[in-house]
Structure formats: structure tokens, C-alpha cells
Amino acid sequence: MKEGEDDVHLLPTFFQFGRYLLISSSRPGTMAANLQGIWNDALDPPWGSKFTININTQMNYWIAEVSGLGDLHFPVFDLLDAAHAAGVVTAKKYYNARGFCIHHNTDLWGDAVPIDGIGGGFWPLGGAWLTTHLWEHWLHSGDRTFLEQRAYPHLKQTAEFLLGYLQTDKDGHLVGGPSCSPENGYILPGTTQTKANLCMGPTMDQAIARGLFRQFVAASNELNRDADLRAEVEAAAKKLLPYKIGKHGQLQEWAEDYDEFEPGHRHISHLWGFHPDDQITLRQTPDLAAAVRVSLQRRLDAGSGSTGWSRSWIINQCARLEDGNLAYDNIKWFFRQSVRPNMFDVCGLKDNSPYQIDGNFGMPAGMTEMLLQSHGDVVRLLPALPGVWQDGSFQGFRARGGYTVNLTWKSGKPVSAVVLASRAGKLRLAVPHGSRVETVQLRGKSTGKAEGEEYVIEAEAGARYSVRFV
Template sequence: DYTQLFGRVQLQLNPRAPMTLQYPAVTDLPTYQRLARYRKGNPDYRLEEIYYQFGRYLLIASSRPGNLPANLQGMWANGVDGPWHVDYHNNINIQMNYWPACSTNLNECVWPLIDFIRTLVKPGEKTAQAYFGARGWTASISGNIFGFTSPLTDENMSWNFNPMAGPWLATHIWEYYDYTRDKKFLKEVGYDLIKSSANFAIDYLWHKPDGTYTAAPSTSPEHGPVDQGATFVHAVVREILLNAIDASKALGVDSKDRKQWQYVLNHLVPYQIGRYGQLMEWSTDIDDPKDEHRHVNHLFGLHPGHTLSPIMTPELTHAAKVVLEHRGDGATGWSMGWKLNQWARLQDGNHAYKLFGNLLKNGTLDNLWDTHPPFQIDGNFGGTAGITEMLLQSHMGFIQLLPALPDAWKEGSVKGLCAKGNFEINITWQDGKLKETVILSKAGEPCNLRYGNRTFTFKTTKGKKYKIMVENEKLKKIPL
């Protein structure tokens, strides 16, 4: 039961590295001793592999169909109550738990999250109507298994006010479909969740006299003032509207709603670049370059969203990079996990690897659990997701091979990763360059590949494998 899930993905990093670099008997040492050596700067590529697979193990162990989703401690708690009352934090934490699920071939493990989201819809409709006079449903910063979707009104609303928690959760519904291309799921389960969430988002927005739409009031979760157009909120709105548009096209339904979603999307207040060259977090240019806050909410469009990318929006993406430089490479464990993913999306493999190293050295306990006192599991999942992003990305409408490969990983291979469009992919590289990739098409979708500045598009047949190699500086399909 376990190995049929766990064994789908295999990762090897520098498998032929001389043992003198690894310490002769390092693989025989207990994990905490290997981690201690790693903290002193000693390379241990097997430990990096173990950490990667440990994240997959944690998700398999704590999120299986018919059970509850992984919470802030996964399934590990000492007693009936636990930190944060064993709730589900919807402002990144539960979402981060599921970042590696589909990409590391664990689609089944997403179902507890999907079922949990479905339980939020009925109470979330009441919250949407009572608090915001809006259609659809939403949730707030903190949720639980009893259907709690309201803001924590007895707390400081400036940090916990997060009406876009529901739409952020709903993006995971589209994510699951995008990886599986299961139209039966989209029609019977997913679409209504996405549609009603998109309707909430547009009802929440303020249609300004100048014709644009903005989120007022809004916040950047756990950071800064209440605003009339926080970048984070707009980024989530973009994502859920794009998801709803794509979902309606996939099913061939709701053309009228689709036009409304597209109209609002076209007139949403755009991303803005501030006086330091940074992507602005708020509607006014008040960012502090010395602020190293753990949350980087305004980079949602870079990751986990897809409205910022080096290829599609280079100027805005550079502004996102400035933000990451200001925020620094340290933080609590889960924050470094998020930054790892963002540097990977910037396609800076060496900086991503630095964040991975910092996460292992400074954000990981001796048993490899993520440290956010006393223990918070999302950093483990963020770490595994980030390593996957370094090796494979598919969020921009094409499959990108080795987009953020660091110099440290000279050679290696990964088998069983998944890309959107329902492709399963094996990649082998040598001397820091792609050697070959084998692609299994599980849905028969067209395959759009990119490696460096090379692109290659070909039709596929469901259930068939394709081998791609680099020949004469071009990607070439080799018969299997």
C-alpha cells in the first residue's frame, strides 16, 4: 500500500561523486550526525535525496483518501489539543502541505484536501453573504473540521483578515484537474467549487470610478496595514479567474460567466513596481527594503500562482527578485521553503540551492522535521516541492526541463515526476546538461517541451512513451 505510492519517484544527485567528498562511512551515520556534518558545510547528496523523499513520506503518511488532510503538524501531535488548536491555517500553511502532491506523483493524497474544501462550501456561503454581501463561498485565515469559515473577530483583524483564503484553496481544485485532466472530476466535483469561488472574488472587488477593480479592504496576510488593494489579493483573484475561465472552456459551459470573469480580469488593478525597483506589496509605495518579514505574500503570482514568470513577464519578475533580495535568505523553516520555490521559479538554480541548504541547516530539526516552534510540517512539504521545481516546471503552458539546476548537482536523474497535462517524466543530466528525458503521456495531450532556449512540440498518444535528447543544439524525438 505504501510502496506503490512512494516508489513512483526516484531521485539521484551526483551518484558517482567520490566517497572522499561524502566521508567514507557517511551513509552509515545516524541522520542527526549527517545533518550536523552538513551544517558545517560538508556535502551530502544522499542526505539531500533523503530530505526530498522524507517530504513525500510525510504526505503519504498523513493524507490518504477518506481521512482528514494534513494539518500544521501533519498527523503528529502530543495529546488531544496541539499548537494552533490543530486547525488549518488557510493563508499558506495547508496549501503548502499540498504543493508537492501532484508533481511528485501522489495525486491520491490530494483527496483529503479536496474533501475538506467541499465541507467549507456551505458554511463558506454564509460567511460570503453575511460578511461581504457576495455570492459563492469563502474561508478565512483559520479553519477546522467543524466548518469554521469566519474571520477571527476576537483577534487583531489587521493580520488575520484574509477573505481570499477560499479562492486560494479553490485553485488547488484546478491544480488537481490540470495534472490529471480528469474531466469527470472537473464536471462532477471541481467546476462548481471553482465557479462559485470566482463569483465570490468578483463580488468582493470594488469597481472604482475609473473603471478598474480593486480589493478594498484587503491585507497582506500577517503583515502590514489594511489596504485598498493589496497585491496578494489581486494575485489570488487573477489565479482563480484564470482557473474558472479555463475550467469553463474545458467543459464548454457558462460562456456568459466566462465573459464577466475575463472582463474583471482585464480591468483588475495591475502589478506595480515601486521606488526601489521592487514589486509593491500594497497599493501605495510603502515597502521597506530592510523588512525581512517571513511572509512574501505579494509574490503569489510568481509562486504558487503563474501570472509572473521570467519568460512571460521579465520586468515584473525582476521586481519580484528585488523583493526576495530585500527579504533575505533566512527565516523560519516554512518561509525558507516558500522562498526556495520562488527562486526556482526565477530559474536561479544556485540561489534556490542556497535556500535549500539554509532550510536543511537552519530550518530542520535533527529528525528532519521542519522547525517553526515547536514543529510545523509545511516547511518539509515546501522543501520537497521546491526541489521538484528546480528540476521540472509546467505552470506556463509548457514543460520546462531542468529550469533551475544548480551547479552543485553536476549529474543525476529523477524518475516519475509529473507535469500538467498528465505527463509522467524521467530526466537524466550529465555535466550540468540535459542528457535525455523519457515522457509518458497519460492523457494523449500535445506535449510542449522547453529546455533552455530550445523548444519542441509534438502530438502524443495516450499510454505511449517518448524519448527526447539534445542533438545539434536541438531537442529531438528518438524512437523507443
């Protein structure tokens, strides 16, 4: 792999190695996995071996729910609890807002204020992004007690913070700020190479606000709580600054169509609404999805992916674009540039670049996105299968809605699957173009029906569905 060759057997090994690392470093009752997990061996480690929450800590947990390790997500939720009190003070004193916020870094003691400098540190939505992980656990587990007792209080208080943080711009849109697009900068208009970071309404902030508002409204409806606040949030969501497509056909990173100071920057923050969220999708918002592709290609053309975690995020974006060959090309680059002989991820391209664990989780998460995606009530099978993965199988992948999926494919097409439903709901199965569901059986009898390109099943809690494809 280091020499650019293929090794199909290394990939499942690396996938299971990522699960092993999370099992080892994020058990219930322990600290969450930080930048080096439990493998930090230095008194003064790189970046303090803390929790950088503008991508890195979140990436550590992308693999948790989808690979059947949802219980290992709880140390992150404990971290949110630990930072809550400081976050309430920070929200009030910095922004005169209700609720709570955490900036781009925190630690064992739950720090919530900006650190490190304006370039990356003055970004107040780290806590909001982490809060969306509570919602992901609910979507995968269906644990109503968890939603009510652990997720909802954070969703509510983050929504309250955003209502106070967002300001009305000259056109009547709600925008966040002052903030930045982690951790990128733009060229100050009227100059040729003067870098600036601070702005109003960076695309990532708007996307996180839009996603968090949507999650709070759904949780409020589910629990029948806080109708007045829900109405306030729904009204604010309609006023958020919309996505914009810039002069290159790219998804704008800022509210203004600035030129990037570093076109190949390691962060792709402005694509948050495409991945990890699903506000932008190939089928529902094709124009914005096309702009995402342009943004991603511009980053790649300028040399992005210089860290293991950056390359991992690119792989996940390629999977959402359903471009399996591009995703696999980036997997090969990941192994070529960002993996040590012991399979630890590397943050940088130098011989002495430090070990950083996020890529060990982010790349396997990208593999799952290539093989299984779930949004709304649609479970999409083999959405980004590369040409080199002609035959294969997976077991135990988890989908939103409470489904466990086992799948076998041959010659690039699905052959058979088993879907276990942990709770009742409408399941829509989608398969790659050129394949279709032939039969779905429950207790020896056919069930479900084709609706357009999807096969719809009224799933029963605890049911096991056997699926055949043609």
C-alpha cells in the same frame, strides 16, 4: 549540513521523507494534513494544529501532484466541501456576495469567519487559494469527471464571490478589500513606525482573483457551461488593478507604495503571481519578474526565511527565477536553521521552536521546481540546476498536461529522458541553454520537430517518448 557542508545523499532522502509524511497523513478519506500532520502530541498544540490557509496548508500539498501523489490531494478537496456551507453564509453576511469564502484559517468543522485579529485574520481569500488546488489536480490528471463534478462547482462559486467582493476604486480598477497582505504590515503614511495592516487591493488578493478568474473561464469553456457568467468574469478580469513596480524596483506588496514595517517578513504573499501561479514569468513578463527578484532579495537581505516554511517558499521562488545556485544556498540555510535531527521541520529559530510540517513538504517541492517546471504546454527540464548537482536523475515527476517524466543528466546537461503522456496534447520540451533535443522516438520512429528553443511533439494518449539530448 548543519555546519554548512554539502551532503548530496541527504537531499533525496529528505525528498522521499516528505512524500512519506504526506502518504502517512493525507490518505483519501482522512483529514487533510494540518500544521503538524498526524504528529501533534499536545492537547493545546501550536496554533491549534489547524488549517492555516494563507500559505501553510497549501504548501503541504505543493508536492502532491508533481511527485505522483495526486490522490493524496483529495482530503483538501474534502475540507473545501466541509467548509462550503459556512462559507456561503460568511460570503453573504460579511460581504453581501454570492458564492462562498473562507478566511485565513479553518478547522475540521469548516469554520469560514475571520479569527485571531485584524493583523492576519481579516483575509477572505483562503478558500479561493485552496480552490486553485482543484484546478491543479485537473491540469495534472486530466480527469474530466473530476473537473465537472468536484472542481467546477467551487471554481464557479468562488468566481461569483469575487465578483461581489471586488470594488471599483477611484481610477476604475477592481480591487479587493478591506483585506491585508498576509501577514505583513506597512508603515502608516505620515508616521515613522506606526504599523497598519488593513488596505484595499493588496497584491496577493489581486493575483488570486486574476488566477481564479482565468481558471474559471478555462473550465467554463472546457465544459461549455455558464456563458453569461463567463462573460461577466472576463470583463471583470480586464478591470483588475494591475501589478505595480515600486520605488525600490520591487513588486509592490500593496496598491500604494508603502514602506514595509518588517522588511524581512516571513511571508512573501505579493509574489503569489510568480509562484505558485504563473501570471509572472521570466519570458512573458520580464520586467515584473525582475521586480520579483528585487522583492525577494530585499526580503533575504533583511533576514527573511526564519521559519522552515518561509525558507521553503523562497527556494521555490528561486527555482522559478531559474537561479539554481541561489536556490541551493537557501536549501543549505533550510537545513542549517530549520530541521531537527529527526528531519522534522521547525517553525522559528529558537531552541524550543515548534515542529510544523509545511517545510517538510515545501522544500522537496522546491527541489522538483529546480529540476522540472511546466506551464501552459511547455515542460522545462533542469530549469534551475545548481552547480553542485552535476550528475543525477529523477523518475516519476509529473508535469501539467498529464506527463510523467524520467530524466538523467551528466556534467550539468540532460542526457536522456522518457516522457509518458496520459492524454493527447501538444508537448513543448525546453532544455537549458547550451543543450538541445537531438531525437524523440515513439515506437522506434523519430517524431516531433524543433521550433525555436523548444521541441514540439503532438503527444498521443498512452504514448511513451524516448528523448536524447546533445
